Amino acid sequence: MTNVCYRTLQFDEPWTLEAYESVGGYQVLRRIMQEKTPCDQIINELKEASLRGRGGAGFPTGVKWSFMTSASQGAKYVVCNADESEPGTCKDRDILRYNPHQLIEGMIIAGYAMGCTSGYIYIRGEFTEPFARVETALQQAKAAGLVGSNILESGFDFQLETAIGAGAYICGEETALLNSLEGKKGFPRFKPPFPANVGLYGRPTTVNNVETLASVPVILEKGAKWFLELGKPNNGGTKIFSVTGHVNKPGNYEVPLGIPFKELLELAGGVRNGNKLKAVIPGGSSMPVLPAEIIMETDMDYDSLMKAGSMLGTAAVIVMDETTCMVKALECISKFYMEESCGQCTPCREGTGWLHRVIHRIENGQGKPEDLDNLVRVAKNIEGRTICALGEAAAWPVGAFMKHFRDEFAYHIQHKKCLVG
Amino acid sequence: MIELEIDGKKVEAEPGNMIIQVADAMGVYIPRFCYHKKLSIAANCRMCLVEVEKIGKPVPACATPISQGMRVFTKSEKALAAQRAVMEFLLINHPLDCPICDQGGECELQDLALGYGDDLSRYTEGKRAVDDENLGSLIATDMTRCIHCTRCVRFGTEVAGMRELGTVWRGEHMEIKTFVGKSLTSEVSGNIIDLCPVGALTSKPYRYTARAWELQQRYTIAPHDCLGSHLNVHVRRNEVMRVVPRESEAINETWLSDRDRFSYTGLKSEDRLNQPMIKQSGHWQSVSWEVALEYMLEALKKVIAVQGPEQAAGIISPSATLEESYLFQRLLRGLGCPNIDHRLRQIDFADQDSMPLYPGLKVKIADLEQQRAVLIIGANVRQEQPLLALRLRKANLKGAQIFCINPIDYQVNFNLNQKLICHPTLLPEMLAGIIKAILVKQAIEAPTTIAEQLKSIQVTEQQQAIAEALSVNQPSTILLGAIAQQHPQAATLRSLASLLAELTGASVNLLTEGANTAGAWLAGAVPHRGAVGLTQDKLGQTIAELFAEPRKAYVLFNVEPAQDCANPKQVTKALQQADLVVALTPYNTPYLQQHADVLLPIAHHAETSGTYVNAEGEWQSFAAVVSAPEQVKPGWKVLRVLGNLADLADFNYTASTEIRDELQGMLANHSLKVAKQVQPRINLAYTKHPLTRITEWPMYRVDGLVRRALPLQQAASHDSVGIRINSKMIEQLQLAAGGLATVEQAGESVTLPVILDERIPQGCALIAGGFAETEVLAESFGAITIHV
Numbered sequence A: 001m002t003n004v005c006y007r008t009l010q011f012d013e014p015w016t017l018e019a020y021e022s023v024g025g026y027q028v029l030r031r032i033m034q035e036k037t038p039c040d041q042i043i044n045e046l047k048e049a050s051l052r053g054r055g056g057a058g059f060p061t062g063v064k065w066s067f068m069t070s071a072s073q074g075a076k077y078v079v080c081n082a083d084e085s086e087p088g089t090c091k092d093r094d095i096l097r098y099n100p101h102q103l104i105e106g107m108i109i110a111g112y113a114m115g116c117t118s119g120y121i122y123i124r125g126e127f128t129e130p131f132a133r134v135e136t137a138l139q140q141a142k143a144a145g146l147v148g149s150n151i152l153e154s155g156f157d158f159q160l161e162t163a164i165g166a167g168a169y170i171c172g173e174e175t176a177l178l179n180s181l182e183g184k185k186g187f188p189r190f191k192p193p194f195p196a197n198v199g200l201y202g203r204p205t206t207v208n209n210v211e212t213l214a215s216v217p218v219i220l221e222k223g224a225k226w227f228l229e230l231g232k233p234n235n236g237g238t239k240i241f242s243v244t245g246h247v248n249k250p251g252n253y254e255v256p257l258g259i260p261f262k263e264l265l266e267l268a269g270g271v272r273n274g275n276k277l278k279a280v281i282p283g284g285s286s287m288p289v290l291p292a293e294i295i296m297e298t299d300m301d302y303d304s305l306m307k308a309g310s311m312l313g314t315a316a317v318i319v320m321d322e323t324t325c326m327v328k329a330l331e332c333i334s335k336f337y338m339e340e341s342c343g344q345c346t347p348c349r350e351g352t353g354w355l356h357r358v359i360h361r362i363e364n365g366q367g368k369p370e371d372l373d374n375l376v377r378v379a380k381n382i383e384g385r386t387i388c389a390l391g392e393a394a395a396w397p398v399g400a401f402m403k404h405f406r407d408e409f410a411y412h413i414q415h416k417k418c419l420v421g
Numbered sequence B: 001m002i003e004l005e006i007d008g009k010k011v012e013a014e015p016g017n018m019i020i021q022v023a024d025a026m027g028v029y030i031p032r033f034c035y036h037k038k039l040s041i042a043a044n045c046r047m048c049l050v051e052v053e054k055i056g057k058p059v060p061a062c063a064t065p066i067s068q069g070m071r072v073f074t075k076s077e078k079a080l081a082a083q084r085a086v087m088e089f090l091l092i093n094h095p096l097d098c099p100i101c102d103q104g105g106e107c108e109l110q111d112l113a114l115g116y117g118d119d120l121s122r123y124t125e126g127k128r129a130v131d132d133e134n135l136g137s138l139i140a141t142d143m144t145r146c147i148h149c150t151r152c153v154r155f156g157t158e159v160a161g162m163r164e165l166g167t168v169w170r171g172e173h174m175e176i177k178t179f180v181g182k183s184l185t186s187e188v189s190g191n192i193i194d195l196c197p198v199g200a201l202t203s204k205p206y207r208y209t210a211r212a213w214e215l216q217q218r219y220t221i222a223p224h225d226c227l228g229s230h231l232n233v234h235v236r237r238n239e240v241m242r243v244v245p246r247e248s249e250a251i252n253e254t255w256l257s258d259r260d261r262f263s264y265t266g267l268k269s270e271d272r273l274n275q276p277m278i279k280q281s282g283h284w285q286s287v288s289w290e291v292a293l294e295y296m297l298e299a300l301k302k303v304i305a306v307q308g309p310e311q312a313a314g315i316i317s318p319s320a321t322l323e324e325s326y327l328f329q330r331l332l333r334g335l336g337c338p339n340i341d342h343r344l345r346q347i348d349f350a351d352q353d354s355m356p357l358y359p360g361l362k363v364k365i366a367d368l369e370q371q372r373a374v375l376i377i378g379a380n381v382r383q384e385q386p387l388l389a390l391r392l393r394k395a396n397l398k399g400a401q402i403f404c405i406n407p408i409d410y411q412v413n414f415n416l417n418q419k420l421i422c423h424p425t426l427l428p429e430m431l432a433g434i435i436k437a438i439l440v441k442q443a444i445e446a447p448t449t450i451a452e453q454l455k456s457i458q459v460t461e462q463q464q465a466i467a468e469a470l471s472v473n474q475p476s477t478i479l480l481g482a483i484a485q486q487h488p489q490a491a492t493l494r495s496l497a498s499l500l501a502e503l504t505g506a507s508v509n510l511l512t513e514g515a516n517t518a519g520a521w522l523a524g525a526v527p528h529r530g531a532v533g534l535t536q537d538k539l540g541q542t543i544a545e546l547f548a549e550p551r552k553a554y555v556l557f558n559v560e561p562a563q564d565c566a567n568p569k570q571v572t573k574a575l576q577q578a579d580l581v582v583a584l585t586p587y588n589t590p591y592l593q594q595h596a597d598v599l600l601p602i603a604h605h606a607e608t609s610g611t612y613v614n615a616e617g618e619w620q621s622f623a624a625v626v627s628a629p630e631q632v633k634p635g636w637k638v639l640r641v642l643g644n645l646a647d648l649a650d651f652n653y654t655a656s657t658e659i660r661d662e663l664q665g666m667l668a669n670h671s672l673k674v675a676k677q678v679q680p681r682i683n684l685a686y687t688k689h690p691l692t693r694i695t696e697w698p699m700y701r702v703d704g705l706v707r708r709a710l711p712l713q714q715a716a717s718h719d720s721v722g723i724r725i726n727s728k729m730i731e732q733l734q735l736a737a738g739g740l741a742t743v744e745q746a747g748e749s750v751t752l753p754v755i756l757d758e759r760i761p762q763g764c765a766l767i768a769g770g771f772a773e774t775e776v777l778a779e780s781f782g783a784i785t786i787h788v
């Protein structure tokens, strides 16, 4: 298996500077600082590698970075989104815990390539241990002259700090994150303007996911071609899949993008108790669910999943076996989005609660036949009409559950109990 | 220019405009709740979603900038579907209690629901209920009705500069709340009533008293500060039910101060004078107007004839209309008496001959936003001129540096780059230090009149910084407020401010008192000049002299002498010894009962037509919005009749507009030659008292009407009368904060609560004017003693 972000996992203490340096860590940074590699060259390398954002939307990272290069005086920021809160997702946590230096190296390179003066790593509030690991690593890197002023005597200055959230899912949305970093309430900002123009403290800013940034040093070390060929065209590299749910060996699997779901399921030890697979949410709880027949025929990459009617999202693969009540499953999901809506915009604030209450009623045997159409309608009414994508995150699961498992909901309403007993 | 198309109509607009702005300008209505042209864009209600060609999702018109060739559809199927969906979401948790909601009939949600809502709700779950907030005596809350548009929150943080409301919790639990459960203290808080699109925030004094459709809207000009904000007064059956702003970009924009908004509640005070009255051998009796006017005129003429014209004095409110002020001085001058003044709270008139035609602003109110540096001298800006402070805040947000020299560290709603807080007697020295900084820096010789005094002044770094900022950042402005003008060294402060202006290129602006100080000067309600500044054969004496050397007859126009004037003790003494005190007044107070001989009931500002000239020189005329009670007459009519009774020429006006036109005609034909600017001077020889009284008139104590506006009094209850003094002084004088102490001034004493107030400088106590409690005290910045 080829590891990109989990390069140090073979060590007893994979998070140390020594461990990281022993796999070639900080060599790329040293080379760039010495050669003064042109920024364009770095960005082009990422474009060629077809690195796509690992935070959920899959936006090409090289393209995103190139928005920042247009000469602009004064402060510019790169921010690492380590708020990882999408249910099912736990890949970033393990990078923070086991390979924090690679993230730090990725951030310094990002800072260099985009002409940033400083960077922040915004870490989810509940990540106590990962936070400590990153903080220690950062202090080591600072002591080693890898971060701060005049990095490795190159004349390049880049300040890097950590910040800790307070447990709100919405602060993973990049503009809510920026508000939170500024000490404001975690309300997403309306876009445009995009952060690349008006970001942290009103300055040009790029927000990237942990896994995205941690991939950068390896791409630059081994070359765009190597990375691209790990995966598939337009879907370069490896990807960490957090496989959870009804499998025998849940866990984080860093495997090439495009791996057939079947193989991934095997890696995770197959469905528990030899049960039949019922459905899979392939990209974190906000992504559309796919029934077994479809997912078993699908490859796990951005484009294939899109074609199959879902999305790769954060690559949190939630596996559900035949014992799963889909009404209950959706009730859980809809409750999460209701609780985590920031409350700012009307469709999400009011709609998420509406969805949850109706699903809750159905689950509790008080559903009405008209609820089914109404759920679809309300979800559609949220979708595409909100400030941030939490609206979609709340709506898509409802749409997909109703599309593939409507009968189960109807059964629930009619019989006031579960199909699966 | 960008060319685009909205609903098939081509239109051109400046880049940077949002779709909604362009649509508004061309009369295409897009529904909205959170958008307000004076607030930042929140784009949170989603009501304004419209379709734009080539963009998949509907976009919020309030937050989407226009672009070349853009084709916008505000009423397409897609747009309407989005708007209807949002309306449905807004209504599911809304109580729909329109019949018992005060906003009913003028509710943006109700109006739009009519167009975009369904007849029947498809929401069958339980609705949300939200606890109400206690925001104080002015604003009522029904937070369950809130639609979370955050207009009120944005108003506080952005416009008012006071974060008193915020959004707490999140998701559907999100609530608009005060952070610490306090009442609002902002002096412009009432604007959130207008901003709230639903019935969540309503006017406490007004609510449940009328329905919007019962009201007639009339406009007038606000009567309390020198801006002259535009008002819409809502009237039902000849009763003022409420006051709201009338938009005026040049003056009040879309805002009103709470004082202007709620002072109407004082109109119905119980002590209204409804009938002319005269006192004969100690007994008051109601009489007809004829009797009262004859009686008064005879008595006045007698004093003038027997005791001499210098033995009579006319004192008029700076909030009297231009017409009233003009006829008042014509009447008195016509009877031979030149002693006329309106400068109730001022003491120092040494420079009155070099004053311009009228004091006021040289900079337009709206242009204050464009200033790059502002020096405030002796002003509690937020309280004196609440909306002007908002302009300063805007300037500040655009980068203007603001400085102040004040005896009290007043709270402001902008950043002060430097503040020089000093003992009030040191205000001139503080200002002189800035002047010295410039003179030294530019190696200019000091004017001979102040050269000697400047020598002893040490220039501080702060003063240097202010000097630098005023000269470098243009345009720059110097503002002199009420405290500067009421100061014993007011003339010195004015002359130094002029010198500083000359040296830096700044303009000097006076924040004048009342609604019509400029009009009073123009009308000739000053002792040394006639209307439009005409020179007078007979010069009168200033108000200070008129009370310091008591006269035999006083005619008071809408003045409550002991609460409106600088030295109440002296005023009362003067009135006591006078043979004749005539009060033209809306109120029948025990004080007037005791000291006056004739009471003539005059109309309130809302009941009369007239003109206010604001501080920037804008003449703003208005009609009466309600008629006065039966026997109560507009002041100008009373004065007209008196003029006729006295056989004075040219007093036959049939409308107040004729009086205004006459003045305007005079103004066109005369130009005032101001006596040569007096040389700047500093008097460092003044006495420093061991303990000095600082006097200010709190914002809701400035005139009879606000003093009677109960909701405003309740709102200001935290600002109650007392001895405000810092902790060191409390210790030094062995007082107890919260306890009582006795103030003695000029032989009079009064016992008041001691209020700990660390803003007050050493050696001083702030004891406000405008209260019955402090009526016995004497001069504004005089010596006092305090003991338990």
Ligand SMILES: Cc1cc2nc3c(=O)[nH]c(=O)nc-3n(C[C@H](O)[C@H](O)[C@H](O)COP(=O)(O)O)c2cc1C
Residues within 6 Å of the ligand: A052, A053, A054, A055, A056, A057, A058, A059, A061, A064, A081, A082, A083, A084, A085, A086, A169, A170, A171, A172, A173, A174, A175, A207, A208, A209, A210, A212, A213, A388, A389, A390, A393
């Ligand atoms: C409701 C919401 C929550 C999100 N949470 C996260 C998160 O926890 N971590 C993350 O990296 N991105 C999250 N995102 C995506 C970010 O907004 C952003 O797209 C991402 O950080 C960009 O990084 P990338 O380009 O490297 O993927 C979230 C988005 C939404 C709408």
Ligand code: SF4
Residues within 6 Å of the ligand: A170, A187, A188, A340, A341, A342, A343, A344, A345, A346, A348, A349, A386, A387, A388, A389, A390, A391
């Ligand atoms: S979609 Fe939801 S989470 Fe996003 S801004 Fe709107 S209310 Fe907040």
Ligand code: FES
Residues within 6 Å of the ligand: B031, B032, B033, B034, B035, B042, B043, B044, B045, B046, B047, B048, B049, B060, B061, B062, B063
């Ligand atoms: S008016 Fe545009 S979103 Fe509220």
